[in-house]
Amino acid sequence: MAIELKMPALSPTMEEGTLAKWLVKEGDSVKSGDILAEIETDKATMEFEAVDEGVITSITVPEGTDGVKVGTVIALIAGEDEEATTKAAPKAVEAKATPTAPENEQPTPTATAAPAPVKSDPATAAGTAMTSVTLREALRDAMAEEMRRDDRVFVMGEEVAEYQGAYKVTQGLLDEFGARRVIDTPITEYGFAGIGTGAAMGGLRPVIEFMTFNFAMQAIDHIINSAAKTNYMSGGQMRCPIVFRGPNGAAARVGAQHSQNYAPWYASVPGLIVISPYDAADAKGLLKAAIRCEDPVVFLENELLYGRTFEVPAEGDHVLPIGRARIMREGTDVTIVSYSIGVGLALEAAEKLAGEGISAEVIDLRTIRPLDKATVLTSLAKTNRLIVAEEGWPTCSVGSEIIAICMEEGFDDLDAPVMRVTNEDVPMPYAANLEKATLINADKIADCVRKIVR
Amino acid sequence: MAKTPAKKIAPKKASVSEDAARANRERPMEPVPYKASKEELLEFYRQMLLIRRFEEKAGQLYGLGLIGGFCHLYIGQEAVAIGLQSALTPGKDSVITGYRDHGHMLAYGIDPNVIMAELTGRAAGISKGKGGSMHMFSTSHKFYGGHGIVGAQVSLGAGLAFGHKYANDGGVCLAYFGDGASNQGQVYESFNMAELWKLPIIFVIENNQYAMGTSVNRASSEDQLYRRGESFRIPGIQVDGMDVLAVRGAAEVALDWVRSGKGPVLLEMKTYRYRGHSMSDPAKYRSRDEVQSVRDNSDPIEGCKAYLAEMGVGEDQLKILEKEIRTIVNNSADFAETSPEPDLSEVYTDVLVEQY
Ligand SMILES: Cc1ncc(C[n+]2csc(CCOP(=O)(O)OP(=O)(O)O)c2C)c(N)n1
Ligand SMILES: [Mg+2]
Numbered sequence: 001m002a003i004e005l006k007m008p009a010l011s012p013t014m015e016e017g018t019l020a021k022w023l024v025k026e027g028d029s030v031k032s033g034d035i036l037a038e039i040e041t042d043k044a045t046m047e048f049e050a051v052d053e054g055v056i057t058s059i060t061v062p063e064g065t066d067g068v069k070v071g072t073v074i075a076l077i078a079g080e081d082e083e084a085t086t087k088a089a090p091k092a093v094e095a096k097a098t099p100t101a102p103e104n105e106q107p108t109p110t111a112t113a114a115p116a117p118v119k120s121d122p123a124t125a126a127g128t129a130m131t132s133v134t135l136r137e138a139l140r141d142a143m144a145e146e147m148r149r150d151d152r153v154f155v156m157g158e159e160v161a162e163y164q165g166a167y168k169v170t171q172g173l174l175d176e177f178g179a180r181r182v183i184d185t186p187i188t189e190y191g192f193a194g195i196g197t198g199a200a201m202g203g204l205r206p207v208i209e210f211m212t213f214n215f216a217m218q219a220i221d222h223i224i225n226s227a228a229k230t231n232y233m234s235g236g237q238m239r240c241p242i243v244f245r246g247p248n249g250a251a252a253r254v255g256a257q258h259s260q261n262y263a264p265w266y267a268s269v270p271g272l273i274v275i276s277p278y279d280a281a282d283a284k285g286l287l288k289a290a291i292r293c294e295d296p297v298v299f300l301e302n303e304l305l306y307g308r309t310f311e312v313p314a315e316g317d318h319v320l321p322i323g324r325a326r327i328m329r330e331g332t333d334v335t336i337v338s339y340s341i342g343v344g345l346a347l348e349a350a351e352k353l354a355g356e357g358i359s360a361e362v363i364d365l366r367t368i369r370p371l372d373k374a375t376v377l378t379s380l381a382k383t384n385r386l387i388v389a390e391e392g393w394p395t396c397s398v399g400s401e402i403i404a405i406c407m408e409e410g411f412d413d414l415d416a417p418v419m420r421v422t423n424e425d426v427p428m429p430y431a432a433n434l435e436k437a438t439l440i441n442a443d444k445i446a447d448c449v450r451k452i453v454r
Numbered sequence: 455m456a457k458t459p460a461k462k463i464a465p466k467k468a469s470v471s472e473d474a475a476r477a478n479r480e481r482p483m484e485p486v487p488y489k490a491s492k493e494e495l496l497e498f499y500r501q502m503l504l505i506r507r508f509e510e511k512a513g514q515l516y517g518l519g520l521i522g523g524f525c526h527l528y529i530g531q532e533a534v535a536i537g538l539q540s541a542l543t544p545g546k547d548s549v550i551t552g553y554r555d556h557g558h559m560l561a562y563g564i565d566p567n568v569i570m571a572e573l574t575g576r577a578a579g580i581s582k583g584k585g586g587s588m589h590m591f592s593t594s595h596k597f598y599g600g601h602g603i604v605g606a607q608v609s610l611g612a613g614l615a616f617g618h619k620y621a622n623d624g625g626v627c628l629a630y631f632g633d634g635a636s637n638q639g640q641v642y643e644s645f646n647m648a649e650l651w652k653l654p655i656i657f658v659i660e661n662n663q664y665a666m667g668t669s670v671n672r673a674s675s676e677d678q679l680y681r682r683g684e685s686f687r688i689p690g691i692q693v694d695g696m697d698v699l700a701v702r703g704a705a706e707v708a709l710d711w712v713r714s715g716k717g718p719v720l721l722e723m724k725t726y727r728y729r730g731h732s733m734s735d736p737a738k739y740r741s742r743d744e745v746q747s748v749r750d751n752s753d754p755i756e757g758c759k760a761y762l763a764e765m766g767v768g769e770d771q772l773k774i775l776e777k778e779i780r781t782i783v784n785n786s787a788d789f790a791e792t793s794p795e796p797d798l799s800e801v802y803t804d805v806l807v808e809q810y
Contacts, residue, residue: 008517011734012524032510033728033749035742044736051510070519163667163739186637186673187604187665215603253522255586257602426805430586431575432522433795
């Protein structure tokens, strides 16, 4: 009875990978712990270890094959221990059919979603040559360009240098800029956030990476009490030009302590700039702006977007203005305001609604503080209906703030109540079905629009 | 393949008495390897093997997409949990750890089925599928988790110890954390208070030599981690965490000290993780040879096997044990794959205890 070796899932978000290299050949005996193959994902090359003992009888996927779906049989092993092998193999086949197969547990829209027509960014001139890059690369390029431009800029955080970033955002920076400017820290968020803040006060331009913003809670005192307030308290003498960046919001199946959106937290603090981009061009242009900015910036990225490819201006110094929203899709019946990963969902919802004859305008806030009220209110004046789509909790959310603005400054334009579509108001559950039910999605956004557009 | 020399795992000798002389204070006794009976040793072996096979199975289920998110395996570190927890009194002493928690739960005799079902996110899981790999708890065993934020469990553990002292229940808290976690500030705030208030706690640094991709000496100015409590007057002992009898021996000394009201002890367990930090670790920070040489020279299960052989326990007997364990683990995987997902109404339960 042969044991089927399947393409393993090596990260929470992996759906397919490249079988880069076989380190064994047919006929080889393997034992638990032997490295069988090297597998490449968008993040990294990983080693695939044997768990069972036996002889490789056939290799069914040759090395160098791209796009091998998780779960595909890549080789067969004849086991030495009949008992153990008959147990493992057939069950593995059934397992793929259960409702927790990875493709079903992805909370985010997959590539099958029709690409919505995206309105070009007013800040990017028409006719600009574009190139396709992942969000991850765009962020790295932004840091690299700013580091080349200004020696005061340095990057500090856990695993940013030798490991090339826990999510590979800082890939290659150590090679180019060396250990003076790309600095691995111990796991001491409070300490290195403070060191970064002090360095900024002293005249440097730190980019402090939090492995995820969940861990920035260890350091939030420095972000708020030290970085955000010094300019004010010193009567404008002491600046703090620092960027705190890293992934924010829910990832996939990582549970309550690792899945939360801090945009509303930081957006409530005067003295901070809060940026949370959706696509790669904005991420690049706004990160460059953030690094040049004289004020402390909290820059909230999204892990689930890191691997997505977008168009980015191919050449030139692509710097975008902080504090400007962007109309991602024009519409006339309703406005959907969102930011970060919610923008993709809102665009997907707008596409569905278009099929039903509802024309939705989608606004990407991009900067959460200071908030571009004018773009929101102008759109409201046009559509007279507005909802906010936000991957986060509803209570005291960015959505709550937008609703307040619409009440205070757009009341006469409103033909329906402003609504929020968010995650459920609970800590993030781990189970695949519960997580899916908890997260915002395009259907929930479209349903909400249908309620207010009659 | 040419073997590289064994990576040095064993502690330096005489370090404890050196420090004692320097500090001129009473110190716990120098630990000696535990003298286990044949039955006890067989039980250690069985439990370590259960953890190893359970974790290998969890790794497989992850590869099949049945387990999601982060999944941190305990393979290589088995002797630590078994050596220490076998010395505790279940129901009286408490245990707390980080996200690499499957082994500590198994060591406390918690049912493998409900652990595996938590990993697959099913209703029968120990947290009803709501916690996952990093967030598992069993208050009935006084096992307090399962925490995802590096270092948090150290302060929480000191709080559990505070509770033992407050209630005067004779219990001790065992708080595990990693070499990486040992750099977090709250660890030192907790050390200070724990010693100041003579809390009954054993701080255990599981020094597996890496925090993700960062080796101890790249992150720690004092890389002899057992000394990290000395400036708070917490006695520290470095232990060969790959040898279950050495670990158990150290546990005895630490428990004597703590139970007699002398305050906390810090145990640095020199150990090693064979697998990546989590499932998605490219592991470029160490060589395959390094991992292989630890496996070949210091494996805790092989080491225990050698002790058993000295006591006249043969391969045959161990083969039977191995079969039993494979059955338990396969059954837990069956259970975890076939038991139903939680009901959707569970999204909203357990947020608060009371209704308002
Ligand atoms: C406060 C915080 N920072 C960062 C992380 C991400 N992280 C998870 S585990 C880990 C490494 C911890 O290493 P160590 O303490 O040595 O424990 P080990 O994983 O080796 O058991 C890091 C950086 C986290 N979970 N919490
Ligand atoms: Mg470690």
